Amino acid sequence: MEIEIVSDVLEYNKDHAQINRNIFKENKILVINMLSSPGSGKTSLIIQTIKRLVDFNIGVIEGDISSTYDAEKMKSIVNNVVQINTGGTCHLNASMIKKAIGKIDIKNLDIVFIENVGNLICPVGFDLGEDYKILISSVSEGDDKPVKYPKAFIKANAIVLNKIDLLSISDFDYVFFKEKIRELNSEVPIIKLSCKTSEGLDAWIEWIIERAKKYN
Amino acid sequence: MEIEIVSDVLEYNKDHAQINRNIFKENKILVINMLSSPGSGKTSLIIQTIKRLVDFNIGVIEGDISSTYDAEKMKSIVNNVVQINTGGTCHLNASMIKKAIGKIDIKNLDIVFIENVGNLICPVGFDLGEDYKILISSVSEGDDKPVKYPKAFIKANAIVLNKIDLLSISDFDYVFFKEKIRELNSEVPIIKLSCKTSEGLDAWIEWIIERAKKYN
Numbered sequence: 001m002e003i004e005i006v007s008d009v010l011e012y013n014k015d016h017a018q019i020n021r022n023i024f025k026e027n028k029i030l031v032i033n034m035l036s037s038p039g040s041g042k043t044s045l046i047i048q049t050i051k052r053l054v055d056f057n058i059g060v061i062e063g064d065i066s067s068t069y070d071a072e073k074m075k076s077i078v079n080n081v082v083q084i085n086t087g088g089t090c091h092l093n094a095s096m097i098k099k100a101i102g103k104i105d106i107k108n109l110d111i112v113f114i115e116n117v118g119n120l121i122c123p124v125g126f127d128l129g130e131d132y133k134i135l136i137s138s139v140s141e142g143d144d145k146p147v148k149y150p151k152a153f154i155k156a157n158a159i160v161l162n163k164i165d166l167l168s169i170s171d172f173d174y175v176f177f178k179e180k181i182r183e184l185n186s187e188v189p190i191i192k193l194s195c196k197t198s199e200g201l202d203a204w205i206e207w208i209i210e211r212a213k214k215y216n
Numbered sequence: 217m218e219i220e221i222v223s224d225v226l227e228y229n230k231d232h233a234q235i236n237r238n239i240f241k242e243n244k245i246l247v248i249n250m251l252s253s254p255g256s257g258k259t260s261l262i263i264q265t266i267k268r269l270v271d272f273n274i275g276v277i278e279g280d281i282s283s284t285y286d287a288e289k290m291k292s293i294v295n296n297v298v299q300i301n302t303g304g305t306c307h308l309n310a311s312m313i314k315k316a317i318g319k320i321d322i323k324n325l326d327i328v329f330i331e332n333v334g335n336l337i338c339p340v341g342f343d344l345g346e347d348y349k350i351l352i353s354s355v356s357e358g359d360d361k362p363v364k365y366p367k368a369f370i371k372a373n374a375i376v377l378n379k380i381d382l383l384s385i386s387d388f389d390y391v392f393f394k395e396k397i398r399e400l401n402s403e404v405p406i407i408k409l410s411c412k413t414s415e416g417l418d419a420w421i422e423w424i425i426e427r428a429k430k431y432n
Contacts, residue, residue, distance in 0.1 A: 037254040038336050038365060039357025065337060069363045088367070090306065090337040118364065120254050121281060121306040121335055140356030140379065141255025147285045148334065149254060151304070163356065166382075 013126055016094035020129025023101055028215040030111045032208070033128050035152060036136035037145075038118030041162040043070045044195040045136060045204075046113045050078050052205050056110040056212060061100045063092040063117045070115060080104045091123035092116050111212055120149045132157040132211065139163040139172045146180035153181055158189045158207060165194040229342055232310035236345025239317055244431040246327045248424070249344050251368060252352035253361075254334030257378040259286045260411040261352060261420075262329045266294050268421050272326040272428060277316045279308040279333045286331060296320045307339035308332050327428055336365045348373040348427065355379040355388045362396035369397055374405045374423060381410040 024031050034042045050058050059080035062071040071083035082100040084092060097114065104112070114130060116123040124133075135156035137145050140163055146153045153159065159181060167174070178190060191207060193200030240247050250258045266274050275296035278287040287299035298316040300308060313330065320328070330346060332339040340349075351372035353361050356379055362369045369375065375397060383390070394406060407423060409416030 037334070037357075038361060039253060039354075064364060066366060067363050069360055088337075090335075117337070118253070119306075119335060119337055121304075121333070122338065138255075138356070140354070140382070141253075144285055145254060147283050148280060150282060166356070169385075 010125065013094045016098050017127040017129040020094055020097050020101065023106065024112070024129060024131075027106050027109070029106070029109050030208075030212045030215050031114065031128075031130040031132075032111065033114045033116060033130035033133045034136060035116050035120070035123050035133060035156070036118060036138075037120045037141060040118075040136045040138040040141065041195050042115050042118070042136055043073060045160065045162065045193075046115060047073065047077060048195050048198070048201060049113070049205065049208065052201065053111065053208065053212075057108050059104045059106075059109045059112045061092075061097060061104070061112060061114045063096070063115055065089065065117055080109060086117060090117060090119050090121075091126050092128060093126050094128050097128045110215065111208070120145070120152050124152045124155050134158050134160060136160045136162055137177075139166040139170055143172045143174070143177040144180075146177065146184060150184050153184045153188075156185065156188055158191060159185075160204060161190060161192045163194060163196070164192045164199060165197045226341065229310045232314050233343040233345040236310055236313050236317065238345075239322065240328070240345060240347070243322050243325070245322070245325050246424075246428045246431050247330065247344075247346040247348075248327065249330045249332060249346035249349045250352060251332050251336070251339050251349060251372070252334060252354075253336045253357060256334070256352045256354040256357065257411050258331050258334070258352055259289060261376065261378060261409075262331060263289065263293060264411050264414070264417060265329070265421065265424065268417065269327065269424065269428075273324055275320045275322075275325045275328045277308075277313060277320070277328060277330045279312070279331055281305065281333055296325060302333060306333060306335050306337075307342050308344060309342050310344050313344045326431065327424070336361070336368050340368050340371050350374050350376060352376045352378055353393075355382040355386055359388045359390070359393040360396075362393065362400060366400050369400045369404075372401065372404055374407060375401075376420060377406060377408045379410060379412070380408045380415060381413045 060074045062083045074081045082103045191204050276290045279300045290297045298319045
């Protein structure tokens, strides 16, 4: 019985995701779904990215289980921010995104970042109608995350390794990390960066711009 | 309908938790449920703790969504280790623990550590029959975790702040972190430590020993 219910939920979600995808396509918007553990740096990376993408109109959909803490930060640098409070639910779903779309200036945007709830498990299975799923992992979490949370790494269209400024003082083994990712996802780009020192951000910005250009 | 199902699940879980609690009590075992985000240091803290608690017989129940990575590490330092693979499920439940109990030498143990799945949301609501829920947060995750994941901080019987060796090179504001915890949980002990440098581990060990003594 449990499996049936889960399957219903995902089926229902798929329909809503397709509606979102159509809306995004019609409006030529690149949509990026940012996934990670709590504290990997989703908010920081989105803020650093927006600051650099000055030629694009950007919107942010902020997912949180209860607070408006990240949305407040976002509002200080960009106008189009919608907060989704999931009310305790551990992931965003397509229906939540559909409601959020109605609250942003969808006709004038080039890129929408969706900041998912901090959780390396539950958000992975929920298609939101996005173009790309970005998985952010960070040096301080350790190099074993691909082994322990494989689905997130399998489903990612690009992987960001954040906090590389900590590499020199940690025992994080990048060769191991990369090898374990390759066993799961042989082609996925891995972008190493630090939101703190800005090292590596150029490659990430380039990755985004390349994809945004296809829509304009 | 969704609410009813969740309520059934939690009701069912509660019954199993009570069975576990009775078994643990009969056998005079202190049971500690360790919760955190992925990469906060649950495994490292349990290993450091076992190494120091040489006068106790310790068992570990390892929860993971798919790998046996942490269980292998544990097996190198302690005999009684049971791996629970949740098969993708984002948290442990009492029924899983009940099955695991049958696989450890329950009659001869003093303390059992349960390492939950790395997730700051879903495991929080599931009573496993434990005596204490320990929430591990880490400096590298940032000082805003109590604001963003309040339920985990409300339900914790003790909070460990790990990776304090990173305090001097991060913008983590401990006063803010503590203040936000106090708004949620006015009495909970907060133990600052570093599994890397061992700073603060004595206070944590003392906290455990005090509680273990009540059973012996």
